Structures are given as structure tokens and as C-alpha cells.
Amino acid sequence: MSGALEELYSSLKGQFRGKLLRSQDSGYADARKIWNALVARRPGLIAQCSGVADVQAAVRAASAQGILTALRCGGHSLAGFSTCEGGLVIDLSRMRQVSVDPARRRARFSGGCLLSTVDSATQAAGLAFPAGVVSHTGAAGLALGGGTGWLSRMHGLSCDNVEGFTLVVADGSLVHASADENPDLFWALRGGGGNFGVVTEFEVKLYPITSVLLATAVYCVDDIPGILRSWRDFMPESPDNLRWVFSLTTAPQSEHLPAQVRGRPAASGSMLWVGGLEAGRRAVDQILSIGHPLGITKTELSFLELQTMADHEFPHGRRYYTKSGYFRTLTDASIHSMVEALAAIPSPANQIELAYLGGAVGRVSAAETAFGDRSAPFIVNLLANWENAEEDAANLSWVRNLFQVLRPGMAPGVHVNFMSGDEDDRVPETYRHRWERLLAVKSHYDPGNFFRLNQNIRARSAAPSGEHPRNECTPPAP
């Protein structure tokens, strides 16, 4: 541990109520790991905070000594921002309280909650918070970046449903942001990521949902262009209750699929209906009459089953790399390029995820939150997911090459939640006409850019990036 870290440890240990882990301490080996094994770092100190006072103490001490600091909620930053080499990790995993007010359909949850923590507490009251699709993701990181998921079209992004934030800012003070209190900060926190401080509590809106209708189908490779063209034309007119998404990937070895499709490139479609079941069955039957769907399933699921059904596809400890973008519409040429890339997929778990937002997300005006573009409703995520370091180069290249091909057809911008650690140049593009306002908020609350392990909005007054080590999370160049 460096001298500065020793000093930090000594200054914290008398007052800290959570756990401080140095590399020699038991528990450190597990605590240092994050979800994405592509980013393996050894922080000098991990401060597992037990409450707001611990967070304040850690921020004050690290900021005073200029120690590189990462924030961690669920540890799912695809970019690997929730760890760092030799610095401090402020780990919020001991701060997982949720309180639900069923009558007001509101909840408060702490800054270390996972989606599963929030879902199990809110579902006990028959309510749901619109968030992501994998329950071991951190609710804080996801909501601060925007947050898309099964309920987005019905109820908006996660950040659209936050009514208040309590956070520890760079000088260690506790600040509240809502529509009435520090409204600029409130605006910035809804989409601006972890740039402004450590959020210790979120106050959010909930909706009554306990069960949903889900249909799934697989389309063989020859059927992909046709079904994607139909999807592209169908979605803009479809009701908010419907979310229809695709994953272009390798078909599973399932006995419900014809043998010639198993293990081959395919599109897996999921159609979710939230609302009355009769109307839902009609909508999914209409969709299933298009193209040549195989291995069809139609199930009424509990909301908790829905929220956990993809958990096993994205386990901790594999290697992941992603690039993402928006399309105003999906051209035939883009569809062709995706299908071509599928033929050269280096890992069977790699996916091209396609979603259509619109609905409630599209009805929030561009100026209302800091979140990136709402006008281009098609989202594509290129996600590589593999096991061994020897396969890094092939998987990184697969994502980067396909992204290069698709990029000219994309609208500017990207959802920060799906960015990698080597995309600094895309951050201003993400926020575009919101950039100057974000810079002003950042410069007010974090003038020294203490919170810089994120998709960074560098305060005007901060040291030039060359003098200010930040992004050791960059994955290897091709």
C-alpha cells in the first residue's frame, strides 16, 4: 500500500463503522473482484461503508489526499469503472436498505442496492420500479446512467422515475436534489452517471405490476432480415404495453428447436405484454403470425420471474466487452451487416441486442433530464461474452469491427450504461446539447474531478486529463 493509502487507512480506521480491506486482509480477494473479469485491478483499499457517515469520511479523506477513487454499487460497470489500480474503492454493498410506502406508491432505496433487493421489497407490496433486465445489476449505477428495461415503454427510464437523490458530494457534504431543491443537480443526476457524488438514497415512483405475459420465439438465420424488417415497421405503431426485443446470437441446443437450427446463428425474439392478458394474447399472436417462428413459448410470469430469467446468461467472472448506439431507423444495410457478423461470431454467447424504446421514454422532453438521446428509438448493443483471456483479441475485434461498419448509420449518442472503458471520445457526443449545462453542474459540485472513474464529464477547472490519471480501465487496443 502506498504512503498516501497508509495515511488514508489510518485516518479512517478510528471512525469507520463498516469494513476496511487492505490487500493482506481476509475477504480482500473476493471484494476486489468486479463482474467483468476483463478488468482485473488491485485497489489499495476497499472501504465497505455501512452508512452515510462512512461515505462522508471516505470521500473527505480521499479527496483531501487526491487519491484515485472508484465507486461501487453492483460492480456491473461494463467499462470496469468500479475498481482501480492502487487507489480506493468506496463499496456500497453493505448499504442495501429499501423502504416502501404502498399507499403513495413510492420507495426509498440505498445507494448499494441491487435490482433484486429493490424488486423483492417492492413486489411484497405488489409494486415495481422500472429498471433493468438482470437482477444482479446495481440499481444505483443503472438508474444514474438512465436505465432501460422491460417496463421502459410503459413507465419510462429508471431515471425518469426518480423524484429525489441524497448524495455525498466531493467536499464530503450531504446534499439533496429534487425538482424543488438543487434542480440543476437533480436534472444532471438523471442520466449523468456517477459524476456528481455518491448517491446514498434514491426516492422513486412505483407501479402496480405483479404478472406479465411473455412469448419467445427463435428465427433461423435466413428468416432474420425479414423478421427484423417487420419489427422495424411494427414497433412505431405498437402500444406501450408491448416490448418486443431481439437477440441475434447462437441458437441454444434445445430439443424444442429443429436440429438444423441448434447451435447455428439465429434471432431470439422476446415479446412482453404488461397489462390485460386478453389484449396481450392477441398482440403476441399477431406477432407470432409473422415470419417462421420456431420453438414458441407463451407464459404468464410473475414480475420476479421476469426480472431474474436472464440472470444466468451474464454470470460474474466471465469476460465482457460492449459497444452500443442508437438508430433512428434500422436500414436493410445495417440488418445485412449484423447477419454477416453473426456468421463470424467468435464466442457462442456473443449477442447483438436490439430494442425499441419510444413509448413513455420518448414522451419525456429532451431538456427534462440529462439522459442521452430519446429521439432515436432503436438501440443496438453489441455484446461479447467469453471465458478465456486467449480469446480477448478475437472478441474485442468482433465488436469493434461490427461497430465500425454500423456507425455511419447510427444517430449520434449512446446510452452511457452500455459504454466500454475506451470510449472517452464519445462522452460529449452522448450528451450533445446538454454538455455545457452538465459541465456547469459538475464544475459546481466537483471542481477537482474527484469523481472521475465514470463516463467522465471533466470539470472545467480540473487538471488536464494527462496530469490526472483516470482511465486505467481501458481494455487492450486491437
Ligand SMILES: Cc1cc2nc3c(=O)[nH]c(=O)nc-3n(C[C@H](O)[C@H](O)[C@H](O)COP(=O)(O)OP(=O)(O)OC[C@H]3O[C@@H](n4cnc5c(N)ncnc54)[C@H](O)[C@@H]3O)c2cc1C
Ligand atoms: C449483466 C448486466 C445487465 C445489464 N442490464 C442493463 C439493463 O437492462 N438496462 C440498463 O440500463 N443497463 C443495464 N446494464 C448496464 C448497467 O446499468 C451499468 O453497467 C451500470 O453502471 C451498472 O451499475 P452497477 O451499480 O452495477 O455498477 P458499478 O460498477 O457498481 O457502478 C458503475 C458506476 O456507476 C456509478 N455509481 C454506482 N453506484 C453509485 C452511487 N451509489 N452513487 C454514485 N455513483 C454510483 C459510478 O460511476 C460507478 O463507476 C447491465 C449491465 C450488466 C453487466
